[in-house]
Amino acid sequence: MKIIVSIKQVPDTSGKVAVNPDGTLNRASMQTITNPDDMNALEAALKMKDATGCKVIVVTMGPPPAAGMLREALAMGADEAILVSAREFGGSDTYATSQILAAAINKVGVEADDVVMCGRQAIDGDTAQVGPQIAEKLHLPQITYAADITKEGNTVTVKRMLEDGYMTIKTQTPCLITCIKELNEPRYMSVSGVFEAYGKPLTTYDYEALKDDPLIDATTIGLKGSPTNIFKSFTPPQKGAGMMLEGADKATCEKLAGILAAKHII
Numbered sequence: 001m002k003i004i005v006s007i008k009q010v011p012d013t014s015g016k017v018a019v020n021p022d023g024t025l026n027r028a029s030m031q032t033i034t035n036p037d038d039m040n041a042l043e044a045a046l047k048m049k050d051a052t053g054c055k056v057i058v059v060t061m062g063p064p065p066a067a068g069m070l071r072e073a074l075a076m077g078a079d080e081a082i083l084v085s086a087r088e089f090g091g092s093d094t095y096a097t098s099q100i101l102a103a104a105i106n107k108v109g110v111e112a113d114d115v116v117m118c119g120r121q122a123i124d125g126d127t128a129q130v131g132p133q134i135a136e137k138l139h140l141p142q143i144t145y146a147a148d149i150t151k152e153g154n155t156v157t158v159k160r161m162l163e164d165g166y167m168t169i170k171t172q173t174p175c176l177i178t179c180i181k182e183l184n185e186p187r188y189m190s191v192s193g194v195f196e197a198y199g200k201p202l203t204t205y206d207y208e209a210l211k212d213d214p215l216i217d218a219t220t221i222g223l224k225g226s227p228t229n230i231f232k233s234f235t236p237p238q239k240g241a242g243m244m245l246e247g248a249d250k251a252t253c254e255k256l257a258g259i260l261a262a263k264h265i266i
């Protein structure tokens with residue numbers, strides 16, 4: 001049994017967010033972190049490893065510096081890491097990203113009792129599309145918004161968070177689960193884990209490594225294979241300070257009505 005966890009390196013938006021004049025993120029000037037929901041997915045996988053001794057493999061698609069994030073995952077306790085990186089993959093939208101990640105997961109191999117885990121949503125792209133798209137492309141059943149996961153044999157039971165409650169779903173492995181922060185508290189790297197991380201395998205899958213997978217096609221990967229295009233990206237103008245009217249007397253109400261009427265709101 002193995003758990004494959006798909007993790008993404010994202011800009012740390014808790015610090016200063018720098019924006020280029022054209023409205024795109026100035027990623028080079030920002031610190032990076034592992035996407036928060038992906039840390040919960042990794043922690044869930046490591047808990048299963050603690051309980052069963054299964055193997056945990058982390059995979060990311062990104063530029064070569066994303067290897068640093070993978071080493072951190074290895075230091076937390078993952079057994080193997082895969083960096084999916086090639087010029088041909090650059091500029092991919094969610095459709096193309098999930099094609100490439102699904103091909104990488106195919107290369108690792110998904111067996112009968114395996115689980116693929118993702119975060120629910122990345123804090124930069126913010127679409128929550130990649131996990132479900134990978135599941136579709138690998139023909140796996142999927143459960144999203146996991147707030148609790150138990151696995152007994154080939155049956156996985158997941159408590160899904162809804163807006164106003166929970167739903168419990170069972171499925172058979174292999175399956176894909178997307179995880180949310182309510183699932184657990186991610187562990188820290190240990191000192192021994194950091195040393196061990198450098199002895200663990202970190203493999204790079206480039207275009208050559210994946211090109212024979214039917215999912216990898218010039219028309220389905222990279223900028224050219226991305227069906228969505230960003231037409232415009234901008235920082236919204238700051239809102240004004242607003243206006244406060246104190247009191248509930250007739251004069252204040254008439255003043256408020258006058259302001260709303262002048263703006264054609266009433």
Ligand SMILES: Cc1cc2nc3c(=O)[nH]c(=O)nc-3n(C[C@H](O)[C@H](O)[C@H](O)COP(=O)(O)OP(=O)(O)OC[C@H]3O[C@@H](n4cnc5c(N)ncnc54)[C@H](O)[C@@H]3O)c2cc1C
Binds near residue numbers: 117125
């Ligand atoms: C036309 C276009 C061009 C783009 N070009 C670029 C570009 O050049 N560079 C760039 O950085 N972004 C680019 N993007 C954004 C990029 O497509 C998305 O960041 C990416 O597809 C993931 O989508 P998301 O961030 O919304 O992830 P979500 O769908 O919100 O992520 C959900 C989960 O999927 C998994 N996941 C998502 N992405 C990855 C990943 N890369 N590796 C491993 N797991 C992952 C994680 O588990 C994550 O929690 C582009 C987007 C478009 C539309």
